[in-house]
Amino acid sequence: MPKNTEFVKFDKVDKSYDGKVLVVKDLNLNISEGEFITMLGPSGSGKTTCLMMLAGFETPTNGEIYLDSNPISNIPPHKRGIGMVFQNYALFPHMTVYENLAFPLRVRKVQKDEIDKKVDKALSMVSLSGFESRMPAQLSGGQQQRVAVARALVFDPAVVLMDEPLGALDKNLRESMQYEIKHIHENIGVTVVYVTHDQGEALTMSNRIAVFNDGKVQQLSSPDKLYEEPVNSFVAEFIGENNTFGGEVTDISKDVCKVKLQNGEILANPVSVTSKGDKTTVSIRPERALINPKDKMDNNQTGKIEEVIYHGDHTRVRLDLLGNKEFILKVPNSSNELDLKLGNEIKIGWNSQDARALDPK
Amino acid sequence: MSNETKQILTTDGIPLEISLKKAERKNKIKAFLLVAPLLLFLIITYIFPIGEMFTRSIDDKMITNMLPKTFKSMETWDGKELPSEEVFASFLSDFKILVEKKEHGKLAQRLNKEKNGFNTITKKLFRQVKRNKIDETQSIKEQIMKVHKRWRNVEYWQAIKRTAPPYTSAKYLKAMDMYLNEDNKITQVSEDRRIHRILWLRTVEVAFFVTVFCFLMGYPIAHLLATLPMKYSNLLMICVLLPFWTSLLVRTASWMILLQQQGVVNDFFVLIGLVSDDNRPEMMYNKVGTYVAMTQILLPFMVLPLYSVMKTISPSLMRAGKSLGGTPFVAFWKVYFPLTIPGIGAGCLLVFILAIGYYITPALVGGASGTLISNQIAYHMKTTLDWSFASAMGLMLLGGVLVIYWLYNKLVGVDNIKLG
Numbered sequence: 001m002p003k004n005t006e007f008v009k010f011d012k013v014d015k016s017y018d019g020k021v022l023v024v025k026d027l028n029l030n031i032s033e034g035e036f037i038t039m040l041g042p043s044g045s046g047k048t049t050c051l052m053m054l055a056g057f058e059t060p061t062n063g064e065i066y067l068d069s070n071p072i073s074n075i076p077p078h079k080r081g082i083g084m085v086f087q088n089y090a091l092f093p094h095m096t097v098y099e100n101l102a103f104p105l106r107v108r109k110v111q112k113d114e115i116d117k118k119v120d121k122a123l124s125m126v127s128l129s130g131f132e133s134r135m136p137a138q139l140s141g142g143q144q145q146r147v148a149v150a151r152a153l154v155f156d157p158a159v160v161l162m163d164e165p166l167g168a169l170d171k172n173l174r175e176s177m178q179y180e181i182k183h184i185h186e187n188i189g190v191t192v193v194y195v196t197h198d199q200g201e202a203l204t205m206s207n208r209i210a211v212f213n214d215g216k217v218q219q220l221s222s223p224d225k226l227y228e229e230p231v232n233s234f235v236a237e238f239i240g241e242n243n244t245f246g247g248e249v250t251d252i253s254k255d256v257c258k259v260k261l262q263n264g265e266i267l268a269n270p271v272s273v274t275s276k277g278d279k280t281t282v283s284i285r286p287e288r289a290l291i292n293p294k295d296k297m298d299n300n301q302t303g304k305i306e307e308v309i310y311h312g313d314h315t316r317v318r319l320d321l322l323g324n325k326e327f328i329l330k331v332p333n334s335s336n337e338l339d340l341k342l343g344n345e346i347k348i349g350w351n352s353q354d355a356r357a358l359d360p361k
Numbered sequence: 362m363s364n365e366t367k368q369i370l371t372t373d374g375i376p377l378e379i380s381l382k383k384a385e386r387k388n389k390i391k392a393f394l395l396v397a398p399l400l401l402f403l404i405i406t407y408i409f410p411i412g413e414m415f416t417r418s419i420d421d422k423m424i425t426n427m428l429p430k431t432f433k434s435m436e437t438w439d440g441k442e443l444p445s446e447e448v449f450a451s452f453l454s455d456f457k458i459l460v461e462k463k464e465h466g467k468l469a470q471r472l473n474k475e476k477n478g479f480n481t482i483t484k485k486l487f488r489q490v491k492r493n494k495i496d497e498t499q500s501i502k503e504q505i506m507k508v509h510k511r512w513r514n515v516e517y518w519q520a521i522k523r524t525a526p527p528y529t530s531a532k533y534l535k536a537m538d539m540y541l542n543e544d545n546k547i548t549q550v551s552e553d554r555r556i557h558r559i560l561w562l563r564t565v566e567v568a569f570f571v572t573v574f575c576f577l578m579g580y581p582i583a584h585l586l587a588t589l590p591m592k593y594s595n596l597l598m599i600c601v602l603l604p605f606w607t608s609l610l611v612r613t614a615s616w617m618i619l620l621q622q623q624g625v626v627n628d629f630f631v632l633i634g635l636v637s638d639d640n641r642p643e644m645m646y647n648k649v650g651t652y653v654a655m656t657q658i659l660l661p662f663m664v665l666p667l668y669s670v671m672k673t674i675s676p677s678l679m680r681a682g683k684s685l686g687g688t689p690f691v692a693f694w695k696v697y698f699p700l701t702i703p704g705i706g707a708g709c710l711l712v713f714i715l716a717i718g719y720y721i722t723p724a725l726v727g728g729a730s731g732t733l734i735s736n737q738i739a740y741h742m743k744t745t746l747d748w749s750f751a752s753a754m755g756l757m758l759l760g761g762v763l764v765i766y767w768l769y770n771k772l773v774g775v776d777n778i779k780l781g
Contacts, residue, residue, distance in 0.1 A: 055684055077683040078692070090681035094699045103695070104685035155686065 004068065007033040007191055008054065008159060013063035015049050015215075023049050025215040027063070031193065036185050038194045038202040041212030042238070050212075051161050051195050056080050068158065078107075083152030083160040083190075087167055089144045091136040097123070097147050098132035104155040122150040125184060142173045149181065153190065162194045166201065178204050199239050203227065211235050227285075232272060233358040236283040243289070243327050245282045246360065249273050256298075256352050264322040267298050267352035272359045279360035284350055286316075286328045293349035300349045303327060308340050315340065321348060411759070418753035421529035424471050427464065428455045432525040440522055443515050449502040452521075453495065460490055476520035482509040532753035537561075557737070557754075564733040565761075567651055567723075568716035572663075574656040575712045576705065579663035583704070586664070587671035601664050609658065613725050616654040620645040620726065646728025654722045659715055663708040670704030706773050714762050734758060 008031035015024040024046040031037050039047035052058040054065060056077030064071045072080055083104075092100050101119045110118070123129050126146035136144055145165060152160050162181075166174045182205045185192050196202055202209050203223040211218045211226065211234075219226060219235045230236035233244070245266065251258035257270040259282055268282045290297070303321035314330050317340055321327040329348070331340065340346075369377040425432065430451035438444045459465045465487050472479035485508050489495055495504050506513045523541070534540050534547060538555040542548045549555070582601065586594050604612060619625045627641045636642060644650055674697065682692030720735040727733070734754060741751040 055680075057680055057683075076689075077680070078686050078688055080684075081686070082684060084681065084684040086677045086681055088675060088677060090675060090677040092678060092681070092696055103682070103687070107685070107687045107691055151685065161684075 005032040006030045006066070007035075007068055008193070009066040009069075010050070010054075011064050011066065013050075013053065013060045013065060015046070015053060015058065016061045022061075022215050024053075024060075027215075027217065029210060029217060029220070031191060034189045034191055036182070036192045036194065036205060036207045038196060038206035038209045039212055040196060040199060040202040040209050040238075042197060045212040046215040047195050047210075047212040048163060051163055051193060054159075054193060055082055055084050055161055081155075081157050083155065083157035085145075085148045085152045085160065085162040085165045087164045089136075089148040089165075089168075091144055091147055091151070093136055095136075096132065097128070097134050097136070097139070100136065100147060101151050101154050104151065108155060118154055122154040125153070125187075126150045126180070141169050142177060145169065145177060146180075149184065153184070153188070157190070159191045159193060162192065164196050165194075166196075166198075174201070181205065203239075211238060213238070229271075230283065230356065230358070233281045233283060233361050236356065236358060241286050241328060241330075243284045243286060243324065244361070245284075245322060245324055247280060247282065249276055249278045249280055249357065252276060257357055259357055262323045264301070266301075266322070266355060268355040268357040269353050271356045273357050280357040281359065281361050282355050282357050284355045286330045288354040289327075289329055289348050289350040291317075291329065291331065292347050297349035298352045299355065300347065302345055303348050305340060305342055305344045305346065308342065319346075319348070411756075414752040414756055417749045418532050418756055419528045419530065420749060421524065421531075422527045424468065424524045425527045427459060427468050428452065428521070431455050431521065435522050435525065438522070440519055441515070443502075443513070444518050446500060446502045448518075449505050450497075453490075453497075453501050453505065456486065457490060460487060472520065472524070475524055476517060478511055479517065479520070482511045482517070485509050486512070532750045533757065535750060536754045536757055557734075560732070560734045560737055563648075564717055564735070567648065567655070567731075567733060568713050568719075570652060571655045571659060571716045572709050572713045574652065575660050575663040576709060578656070579660055579667055579708065580701075580705075582660075583664050583667035583671055586668045587674070588676070598668075601661055604658065605661055609721055612658060613654055613722050616650070616657070616722075617645060617726055620650050620653065645726050646731065648727075648731045650726035650728070651723050651731040651733075654726050655716060655719060658722060659712045662711045662715060666707035666711065667701065667704040670701055670707075674700050702773065706769065710766070710769055713765065717762060718758055 008029075010027045010029040013024060013027040014022055016022050027046075027050060029050075039050060041047045049058060053060050056072070056075065059073060064073055066072065067080065067082075092103065095103070098119055101122055102115050105115045105118060119132070120129070123131065126149055128143060128146050128150065131139070131143070131147075136147065139147065148165065149162075152162075165181075166177050169177060178201055181192075185205075194202075194205065203226075206223055208220060208222055209226050210220045213234050219231045221229075226235065227240055230239060236242050237244075245259070245261050247259040247261040247266075249257050249270070250260045250265070252270055252273065252275065255269065256267055257273060259266055259268050259280060266282065268280075273280045293300075301321055303319035305317055306320050306325060307316075307318040309316040309318075312333070314332050317329040317331055318325075319327040319329060371377055371380045373380075431448065434448045434451040435444065438448060456465065456468075459468055465483060469480050469483035472483065486505065489504075489508050495501065511517050523545070531541065536557050538550050538558050539547050540550060582597070586597055586601070588594075589597065617624075621627070622641045622643060622645075624645075626644065627636070630636045631638050631641065644653070678696055678700070679692050682696040683689065687695065718735050719733060720739060723731055723733045724736050724739070727736070735758070738751045738754045738758075741747045741754070
């Protein structure tokens with residue numbers, strides 16, 4: 001059976017709370033069945049609003065949302081059959097774990113033994129079997145989180161929404177929960193719409209990521225593409241680390257362009273510049289610029305070391321390069337023959353393909 | 362396991378527990394000194410007056426001190442036949458002392474309360490004693506019995522004996538429209554004199570319904586307060602608190618203006634044609650007035666605890682309830698409502714306890730059918746000056762409140778109360 005690529009569809013959705021500012025602008029987004037899609041963006045970018053509109057707690061000011069080809073704007077939340085995991089888990093504090101999980105089944109008038117079976121299954125899925133009679137307050141943060149996930153899945157919803165579910169957990173737990181949620185998704189194949197402001201989380205878990213800023217989807221693509229090939233400088237800045245040069249295009253051909261900087265000139269990959277004289281921001285990932293490159297590279301510059309920070313597995317080197325004093329390099333710990341001393345001049349090289357000339361900031 | 366039982370020592374070799382206690386003693390003393398003024402204040406203004414009230418309500422020492430010899434000699438009397446010569450003699454000697462101290466009137470009054478008819482015969486005896494008509498060399502019993510025929514009636518002597526104990530439960534029985542009869546049995550007073558029991562029942566009834574009304578009106582307000590955006594909820598909060606900033610008397614008086622027969626509310630009813638002009642309903646000087654005014658006055662006490670509890674309930678819980686498939690009603694009833702029970706408990710308990718002892722409002726707008734037990738207490742404090750009776754009723758009220766508190770603790774659990 002071919003998968004429905006428009007299982008969830010935002011069609012020209014606008015949302016405004018006060019009639020003056022659009023929180024979400026002309027959102028068009030298709031989510032396929034069984035996909036894990038993440039809405040990533042800084043706070044106030046409209047990602048949570050989108051989720052709330054999908055869940056039914058907010059109504060679109062304009063446009064329509066379709067679930068499995070049915071418009072859902074006029075369907076109240078409790079009839080949408082969408083599971084949701086909330087930021088603060090929203091476990092019912094007066095009910096036991098069992099009762100929490102049984103709640104969606106009981107309101108659906110499921111038989112008692114059927115409920116028992118499903119609750120058992122859901123709890124074993126999040127490896128919390130035997131916790132049925134605990135109260136939420138007796139569980140640790142991670143355990144509460146798992147219960148919340150189990151509760152959102154126990155009634156076999158078609159779509160599960162997760163609103164920054166790992167935000168309150170500490171770093172280690174957050175990472176292990178990321179994998180756990182990812183595996184649950186792979187095992188049961190439910191469609192997941194996940195909201196986060198943590199790019200690492202988005203990159204590890206998702207099939208596709210929609211980067212939100214200013215009420216708009218800036219880029220919608222797979223994690224690797226998003227990181228390797230950001231389409232604009234916001235995405236480049238927001239995802240991962242990034243070195244930038246502001247300048248002006250002086251020469252342009254099909255896949256390389258010359259960018260004149262304040263003091264110097266570099267070759268770059270023309271992504272969003274089209275003609276001579278365009279202002280641009282060139283973005284280079286720190287790991288794409290190499291020290292003393294052995295292979296031939298078409299950009300070769302010399303920079304002065306301003307700062308060296310030891311990070312265990314790698315060393316961060318801050319350079320003064322072409323007038324940019326914030327140029328960061330990541331040097332793997334294996335290359336310890338390098339002489340990284342403050343004030344030293346070193347040779348840097350990168351391919352023009354990796355220097356993406358994007359829209360100006 | 363030996364590690365656990367072994368005493369842990371500090372580096373100086375002092376047992377850890379002792380060292381800890383020593384270190385904390387200073388803090389404990391400081392903390393105690395901080396609360397000491399309050400403790401003292403509570404003892405002086407709360408515990409001591411209640412103790413005083415209690416002793417006053419059961420105190421019956423006056424007559425015990427007046428007739429010490431009589432009661433002593435009465436100890437051997439079986440109380441069936443007329444007492445012996447000895448009893449009469451000691452009574453006369455007690456009485457003579459009272460006459461000298463001019464306290465025989467008090468005795469007559471007190472005995473008359475116990476049994477009607479003592480006034481006359483005590484006065485007669487007083488005259489005989491005053492004129493030294495009683496010859497102590499002859500049988501005193503015979504002489505006293507000659508003073509009035511009632512002195513020959515054994516019932517009167519029984520009445521005297523009943524007053525012997527220094528403590529009495531008579532006031533409490535009276536508050537329940539009961540008394541101890543001649544045979545020391547608890548008996549109800551005749552039907553036309555049973556006024557207190559009606560008052561008790563009415564007090565509980567009014568307190569109960571005021572609590573119910575406050576709950577019904579306060580719950581939505583509190584919910585609104587907790588969910589509205591800050592700028593509106595602040596305004597609403599001021600509206601809720603406004604009555605607090607107005608004198609209780611002023612508020613009650615304004616209800617009188619509103620509710621009287623020629624008042625604003627009645628005028629309005631006539632205007633919209635709900636009632637005819639010559640048939641204006643009485644909304645004051647009866648229970649209606651009491652209900653309306655008390656509900657309005659006590660409403661903040663319901664709203665505030667509810668609000669403080671609702672404020673802590675995350676809105677995502679209701680959302681979770683809905684997204685999991687519960688209708689708005691189910692989400693409210695299964696998720697929101699159970700979480701507000703601590704607030705409901707606190708609010709209801711607070712309003713009920715305040716309402717059960719309410720005084721000014723029922724006194725002003727209650728009329729005859731709207732007065733409560735507190736008005737009766739005030740009446741005995743100010744008018745009849747029967748303070749021991751007032752104390753007894755006050756203590757019964759206190760006892761009732763404690764019973765309610767206990768019941769609440771049994772049913773809901775006091776730990777569940779949340780005032781803020």
